[in-house]
Amino acid sequence: MKSLTLSLLLAGLATGALAQTVTGTNGAEVRTYTETGQSTGARPAADVIGRRVATPLNSKGLVGVETSSGIVFLRGSALQTSAPLPGAPSGCLAMGTQRRDGRGTTNGLGDC
């Protein structure tokens, strides 16, 4: 079980390599935010299409996209990407449920 858990974790980390690019947007323009969710206005879709995803989804569902003027934060729902958006890295292990004692299957639900 532990090896399965670790492999799942590693698989999760692999998806977090941020190889995704923005392939489209769900609107002619996209709303932009600071990393903490403060609105900073909107930008034309062309500014982000083809650009690299620079940060994983954060706790507010915002993802950072690299643009010519730096990283802008957009809502995940605004974007179409070349691969699913990765979740934020965390100290969490995947929590399997196959064993009654739970040993080796959970990190105690720390900062998941």
Place this chain on the structure above:
Amino acid sequence: MAAAPIGRRGVAGLGLGLLLGGCSQGMTGMEVPAKGRMLDVAVRGTPAAPPGPVDSALRDFLLSEHGVLEDNALSGHCRRVLGRLLAAWPGTPPAIAVWIVPKPNFTAEASRDGAIMLTTGTFDHLLRQPELQSEDVLAFILAHEAAHVLLGHARDRSGTQDMMHRVSGLLFVGTSIAGRMTGAGADAARIAQHVLIGNQLGMETLDATLFPGWNRAQEYQADALACDLMARAGYSLQAVPQVIAVLEAVEAERARHAGAAPELMVVNGTGVRIQVGDVLRHGLDRLRESHPGAADRKAQIGAYIEREWPDELVEFDRAGFRRIAGDRTVQRVMSDSAAAAQALGDLVANRPREGLQQLAKLDPQGSVNASAMVILARMLTQGVPPPLSHPRATLAIHRVAAMQAERANRLPEALQIYAMAQERFDQEDLLVNRIQLLRRMDRKTEAQLLALRCATSGRTGLQEACVAAAR
């Protein structure tokens, strides 16, 4: 059925459950507006009929040998989330029951009478994927199914029936051959194999039959209404693309493994092996290919969120998920479900001793121990009497009870059980078993009458099977 871990096949269940599951025709004239929210359209439309009585609402879920769990910690948490969602419905929402099915697949669906079921496999998948560990993800799964109920999609399941008719030929071929293989002296493991292989087809059928009724419009309607409910309830809409992204992965995986149609029967030196499940799955894969993909769906609902909820920005409720996942009683439900599924798998694989070991792990006071799945396993291994009058008794329990009675040469009792099951689960398929039994009891006139009834069913596969049984 073997307790497959959540993997390729388990995740594929998500496709069946969320992408495909739960409804058919639904309301007409209830399209997602080009401007404005689905919720406003839905509340102005014809109100969904109230859910049916509990027994009726559960019938669809009792076709699977897994049955449903009595009230437990996980269903309690789901009810709380659903309650928060339904509180966002203007006016008085219908009472929608949530049932937990101890099944390893990642599936959720709405029954035709307005109940929602969520599998333990669904929750297990969330437990294994840290990025999906928010109450918002669970809320979207429940909101999507609730939306089907609120929009009246789930009530008209004629598409379900059509699909069942289409696959019934396979079912009867499989049943007939399995019957010949097991014979009168079949032991418990053989009965388990017979019933559960047949029932696995039934289970796949149940999942599958949810498919033909789905169409792009209904999915979009349910997704849009789910978003409205979530946003009004304070859940993050950014969980929606996360869940649909899993469906995208399912589709990609499926496309990679698409191959030639498997053979229904494989004849080898030791006998005949039936692969009805494989054949049916292949057919379903072909059906799915003709329907809109998850990528389209994600783009469509993404555009809806951007248009109707442009300022929604809510923190993922990870603490809410932690409360559920950290609940020791929930963990017990999950581990017991896994053990019970493994026990059934052991029985089908003719490993009764291992099956009993799995059953011994169960919490004797837990809801899983009292579930139909465990009762079925105990019927097969420990001679527990079938609780046929129990409102949550499954079709598989009835089938095993009838076969055991038949085996003990209690033919009138077996006949009665088949008749009861046919009525209770609306399974015309059982006419074949009744005809076979009547022939065995030399009650040919009654067998002919049932065959006549079969002939009027209009179902080619059933008609052929009845004719064969009546000969």
